[in-house]
Amino acid sequence: MQQKQTFSAQTLTLSVAAAELGRAIFGAGQTGSVRAVLLSNVLAAAAFVLLAALASVNASRLNRPGFAGKCICAVFLLWYLFELVRTAAMLQQACWEQFASMAFIGLLPFFLWAGWSLGCELYDRMASVLGWLVVLGIVFCVLGLAGQLQWQVLVTGETAHSFVLPDATFYPEYFSFPLLCMSKNNAKISKKPIVWLPIIAAVISSGYALGLALLFGAPQAYPGYELLRAWSFGGISRFDAAFLLLWLAAAIFRFGFIVRAVRLLCERLAEGPVNAEAAR
Amino acid sequence: MLQLSSSLEENLAALNARFGASADFYAKRIELYHCPGAIVLFDNMASLESLWSLLLDAATRHTPSLEPERMPHTGTQVYDLLMNHSGLPAEDGPVKDMDDLIRRMTAGMAVLLLDGCKKGLVFSVQGLKSRSVEEPSGEGNLRGSREGFADLLRVNLSLLRRLIRTDTLVMETAQADCAMKTEYAICYCKDKASKTAVARVRRTLQEAKPEVLLDSSYFVPWLFPARWRLFAPVSYTERPPSAAAKLCEGKIIILVNGSPSALVLPSLFCENFDCLDDYATTAVFSSFLRVLKYGSFYLSIFLPGVFVCLAVYLPELIPPQLLFKIAAAEKATPLPLFAEMLLVIILLEIIREAGLRMPQTLGHSVSLVAALIIGDAAIGAGLLSTPVILVASITAISVFVTPSLYEPATLLRLGVTLAAGLAGPVGLVCAALGVLAALTSISAMGVPYLSGAVFSGDGVVRRNYRTLSRRPFTIWQRRGS
Numbered sequence: 001m002q003q004k005q006t007f008s009a010q011t012l013t014l015s016v017a018a019a020e021l022g023r024a025i026f027g028a029g030q031t032g033s034v035r036a037v038l039l040s041n042v043l044a045a046a047a048f049v050l051l052a053a054l055a056s057v058n059a060s061r062l063n064r065p066g067f068a069g070k071c072i073c074a075v076f077l078l079w080y081l082f083e084l085v086r087t088a089a090m091l092q093q094a095c096w097e098q099f100a101s102m103a104f105i106g107l108l109p110f111f112l113w114a115g116w117s118l119g120c121e122l123y124d125r126m127a128s129v130l131g132w133l134v135v136l137g138i139v140f141c142v143l144g145l146a147g148q149l150q151w152q153v154l155v156t157g158e159t160a161h162s163f164v165l166p167d168a169t170f171y172p173e174y175f176s177f178p179l180l181c182m183s184k185n186n187a188k189i190s191k192k193p194i195v196w197l198p199i200i201a202a203v204i205s206s207g208y209a210l211g212l213a214l215l216f217g218a219p220q221a222y223p224g225y226e227l228l229r230a231w232s233f234g235g236i237s238r239f240d241a242a243f244l245l246l247w248l249a250a251a252i253f254r255f256g257f258i259v260r261a262v263r264l265l266c267e268r269l270a271e272g273p274v275n276a277e278a279a280r
Numbered sequence: 281m282l283q284l285s286s287s288l289e290e291n292l293a294a295l296n297a298r299f300g301a302s303a304d305f306y307a308k309r310i311e312l313y314h315c316p317g318a319i320v321l322f323d324n325m326a327s328l329e330s331l332w333s334l335l336l337d338a339a340t341r342h343t344p345s346l347e348p349e350r351m352p353h354t355g356t357q358v359y360d361l362l363m364n365h366s367g368l369p370a371e372d373g374p375v376k377d378m379d380d381l382i383r384r385m386t387a388g389m390a391v392l393l394l395d396g397c398k399k400g401l402v403f404s405v406q407g408l409k410s411r412s413v414e415e416p417s418g419e420g421n422l423r424g425s426r427e428g429f430a431d432l433l434r435v436n437l438s439l440l441r442r443l444i445r446t447d448t449l450v451m452e453t454a455q456a457d458c459a460m461k462t463e464y465a466i467c468y469c470k471d472k473a474s475k476t477a478v479a480r481v482r483r484t485l486q487e488a489k490p491e492v493l494l495d496s497s498y499f500v501p502w503l504f505p506a507r508w509r510l511f512a513p514v515s516y517t518e519r520p521p522s523a524a525a526k527l528c529e530g531k532i533i534i535l536v537n538g539s540p541s542a543l544v545l546p547s548l549f550c551e552n553f554d555c556l557d558d559y560a561t562t563a564v565f566s567s568f569l570r571v572l573k574y575g576s577f578y579l580s581i582f583l584p585g586v587f588v589c590l591a592v593y594l595p596e597l598i599p600p601q602l603l604f605k606i607a608a609a610e611k612a613t614p615l616p617l618f619a620e621m622l623l624v625i626i627l628l629e630i631i632r633e634a635g636l637r638m639p640q641t642l643g644h645s646v647s648l649v650a651a652l653i654i655g656d657a658a659i660g661a662g663l664l665s666t667p668v669i670l671v672a673s674i675t676a677i678s679v680f681v682t683p684s685l686y687e688p689a690t691l692l693r694l695g696v697t698l699a700a701g702l703a704g705p706v707g708l709v710c711a712a713l714g715v716l717a718a719l720t721s722i723s724a725m726g727v728p729y730l731s732g733a734v735f736s737g738d739g740v741v742r743r744n745y746r747t748l749s750r751r752p753f754t755i756w757q758r759r760g761s
Contacts (some may be wrong), residue, residue, distance in 0.1 A: 052714075095706055099593065103706035110710075118717065125720035125728060239598050241705075248709045 007180050009259070012173040014131045015201060015257050016027060018250035019083075019171055020201040021134075022090045024248065029225040040210075041202040048170050048198030050136045050194040055175040056195060070269055074180055077265040079172040091251050098225070111252065115259030123257055125222035130253055137246045144239060145233035146272040149214040162207055174198055178263055179268070282378040286355065288316055288395035288474070294378060294391065296585060312394070315358045318340065320381075321390040327407025331390050334369065334405060337739065341481055351671040355396025362706060373447055375400035383455070387463075416518035416540065423560040426652075428518045433537035434461050436520075439638045440467060440533075441525040448472070454486065462493040467523075469630050472530035474756050496536045496543035504724060510688040513724035515547040522556055530754040546724030546755060548731050550739050553577070559745055567741040573681050574740060576647045578668070580678040580689050581715065582592060585696035585708055587671045591617050593704035609665035618701035625694060626674040636677075688718075726759040 017224050088108070095104045104111075115143050228240035285291050292307060299305035304323045311317065319331070332512075348418035362368050376399055377392055383393060388406030413435065416428035422547065429436045437451050448469045455461045466487065468478050486500040500512055517523050518540050518563050526544045529753045534543040553573040558566040590597055591606055598606070610617055632651040638646055658664040677687045690717055699707035737743040737754060 101593070101706050103703040103705045107439045107706065114717075122717060122721050125730065126716050129716055129720065129730070133418065142532060241594060245705055245709055248706065249713055252709065252713060 004122060006182065007120050007261075008127070009181070010127040010131060011123045011257055012064060012176065012181070012197060014127045014134070014250060015254040016171050016173050016197050017085075017131070017204060018247065019087065020024060020169075020204040021092070021208075022087075023169060024205055024250055025228065026090060026093060027208075028221075034036045037209045038206050041206045042168075045198045045202035048104075048174055048201075049195055051058050052174045052177075052198060053176070053195050056177045063273070064068060073179065073265055073268050076172055076176065077262060077269065079260050080265065083172060084255070084262065085213055087251060087255050087258060091248070091255065094244065094248060094251070098241070100150075109114060111255055112259055113123040114258035117265055118256060120260065120264075123253075123260060126253060131248060134246060134250050135143065137243050140239065141228065141231060141243055145215065145227070148230060148232075148275060149211070150217070170198070171199075171201070188195050284376060284378065284381065284393075284397055284398050284400060286398045288318060288355075288393055291393050292318055292320075298382070301431055304710075309486055310350075312362070313358050315355050316395040318388055318393050320385065320393060321405075322388070323386055325386070325388040325408055326390045326405045328405075330405040331403060333404060334362055344658070352455060359399060359401065360396045362448065367405070368401070371402035371404060373402070375402055385460070386461075390732075397504050410435070412530070419517065419519050419522070419555070421519075421555060421557045421560075424556045424627075425519065426522045427520055429520060429523075429535070429540035431538055431540055431541060433465055433535055435539065436535050436540070436542070437465055437467070438631065439520040440527070443520055443640070444527060446468070449527065452482070456485070456490060456493045457602045458486065458490045458493045464496070467527060467533040469530065471525050472528065472754055474530065474759075475533055475757075476726070477546075478532060480725065481534070495539040495541055497532045498536075499534060499543065509722070510691060510718045511549070511685075511722055511729060513547050513722050513729045514543055514545045515551060516541045516543055517683060519556065520543070525556075528752075530641055530756050535671050546727045546757075547729075548727070548758070549719060549729050550731070552682050553739075554742075558742060563742050563744050570742065575677040576681040577689060579683060580675045581692045581709075582696055582712070583678075583699035584625060584671055584693060585711060587667075588618050588697060589700040589708045592701070602698060606665075606667050609667050612662050613665045614663070617665075617668065620668045621672065621697055621701070622694075624664060625675075625697065627691065628672055630674045630713055647694035685721050692718075700734075727755060729760070731758040 013137055088104075092102075092104050094103045209225065212222065212224070215227060216222050225240065225244075231239045231243075235264065248271055282294070285294075295305070295307065301321075304325070306321050306323045306328075308319045309316065310319060321328075322329070327697060329395040333513060359374075363370060363374070369393075371389070375384055378667070381391055381400060383404050388408050388736075389401045390405050392401040392403070394400075408604050410428055410432045412426050413430050419428075427439065429439065434451070436454075438566075440451065441449065446469075448471045449467065450470050451465050451467045453463055453465045455463055466478070466482060466485065466575065478491075485499060488500045490502075492498075495515075501512060503514070517526070523542045523544065527533060531544050534545070548715065553570050554566075558569070561569075593608075595603055613620060615623070629647075634646055634650075655669070659666055659669065675693060679686055679693075682689070692711075695714070696708070696711040699711035701707075703710065719730045720728070738748055
């Protein structure tokens with residue numbers, strides 16, 4: 001039986017969530033006001049949703065064989081390679097700073113081999129389980145922080161700040177629907193989950209910024225992982241390590257997904273003109 | 281295929297050449313209506329008493345006339361008289377070739393060969409000595425049937441037929457292409473099982489060439505070929521009610537002659553955590569037990585690895601009082617904690633395997649020695665520490681809550697401990713991802729092993745049985761989910 005060569009929306013969602021969580025946890029701190037951060041996230045998300053929707057609607061044009069299609073494929077290949085390096089750097093930073101471990105470097109060849117070898121369907125199935133675990137972890141985090149949040153920060157006046165461009169990162173997954181989720185046989189796959197990706201990233205980023213502000217006030221220069229360290233539930237107070245391990249699992253999953261996506265894009269680029277004619 | 285000869289002497293010579301040296305081969309020459317014949321059977325497989333009482337009864341009730349002009353002479357005429365015009369309860373299908381003759385004789389039937397006839401009459405006079413229907417040693421339950429499958433295939437088929445009393449149950453038998461020509465059966469409900477899946481199973485088993493076939497599990501490498509595998513999308517049961525329930529879910533069951541273990545396919549991961557008792561108790565209690573079983577399974581896999589990871593790499597996460605006790609215990613032992621944990625896990629496996637294989641008369645002695653050596657002497661001598669033994673013992677007991685997952689759990693436990701001990705938290709996370717990948721990579725006939733059935737009304741938490749009965753579950757609903 002031919003292996004499935006496309007990913008589902010769940011895989012892309014988990015990948016984006018892992019990336020955005022990593023950016024929030026290992027971020028340098030929040031110097032602007034909370035309202036500015038939230039507003040900029042909303043604006044950025046709206047813009048990305050529009051762009052993602054455009055990309056999904058024009059999927060067939062972006063996905064066509066020929067020189068234009070190969071150029072688009074090459075651009076996404078480079079973008080994913082950049083994300084691969086960035087994710088690896090984030091993983092190594094987490095392992096070294098939080099766990100004093102160089103094991104990620106040592107296991108890097110294994111991760112590359114596993115990411116290259118595992119099928120798309122396996123990623124989809126793993127994403128449905130791992131995604132739920134991440135959601136549960138977030139809920140658990142919120143429960144442990146709920147009693148410490150200072151809600152009056154939301155209504156406290158803030159000093160005026162000059163306009164700052166939104167500090168939002170956009171990921172190649174937003175626009176990858178035509179390349180990674182569509183094949184010749186399932187052109188009618190729903191595009192809605194892909195369009196929601198920027199909103200999920202915005203929710204994670206905004207929620208984390210809001211949590212930091214409600215806990216420590218705004219502006220503050222605490223790094224993002226201080227929010228996890230503030231977690232406490234009765235006598236247990238070190239859930240940050242458990243959540244970091246959960247994030248580590250999601251980030252390694254993203255690493256593997258990107259490697260697989262790179263493989264898919266390389267195979268597409270390597271497809272000859274005969275296949276392109278057959279596709280038409 | 282060697283056809284039977286019309287000459288009785290040739291047929292007997294062929295049988296003597298094959299089985300003459302065997303002490304249980306029985307051939308009795310007789311004469312019927314002045315026609316030479318012979319009864320052939322295997323002693324202690326066919327019952328001679330049943331045979332003679334059957335023949336005498338039929339002969340006294342329906343004896344043809346002895347008029348000279350109507351007295352048959354040739355073997356064919358005698359065969360026709362006995363088969364079609366007498367009260368002999370012979371089988372419908374006669375024997376025509378040597379292979380079929382051997383197959384019937386090894387099934388415990390007696391065959392009547394006649395001189396001048398190329399066909400043989402078959403009588404079902406089996407008197408096989410076999411283990412009776414008893415309660416199986418595994419799969420314990422508090423309520424429900426105590427019957428278990430026996431070793432004979434025909435007995436097992438009758439146990440299923442007794443439970444599913446509809447015309448939808450189909451039980452196809454065939455002989456495996458192996459040295460022992462073992463008989464097997466494929467059972468399914470034709471209104472629930474997928475026709476393509478049944479056809480695929482039938483074809484696969486026909487083409488399978490095991491060297492010997494002693495159990496239904498021997499078919500798994502042909503049904504689901506893989507270079508390596510931790511979990512198999514099949515389950516086994518020795519209880520007819522469990523097998524009948526699986527058949528009503530549209531699953532396919534394979535039974536092999538000589539083994540009481542029925543192979544059920546396709547199977548879901550969540551089915552390892554339920555049992556017959558689940559539906560005999562309240563939904564709340566059975567849900568509690570299932571949650572306990574899930575927790576025990578994951579505890580048995582991850583507890584040693586998490587313990588090693590925390591104690592060696594992340595001691596700041598352990599509460600101080602517990603940390604002091606662990607540190608004090610480890611200070612007194614010569615081996616590092618990681619090596620200790622591996623050693624204890626392997627020792628417990630050795631003890632378990634020894635307990636399983638040894639004669640029962642020695643069982644108590646060995647258990648006592650093992651408990652003393654590990655539980656007392658090793659700790660007293662300072663070779664092993666109490667926390668490590670405690671953790672290993674908890675995992676060893678936890679795994680028996682789900683005995684069907686014992687094999688993968690044992691290997692995974694070792695793998696997780698190795699990964700956590702060598703690579704710390706990163707290794708632990710990789711091992712967890714590896715377990716997830718191992719579970720999600722399996723599917724059988726389009727049904728994923730880790731199906732979303734976990735969150736259905738009969739997954740981790742079970743709904744009231746009346747609610748479940750409103751929407752009967754069929755395994756093929758999970759196909760592609």
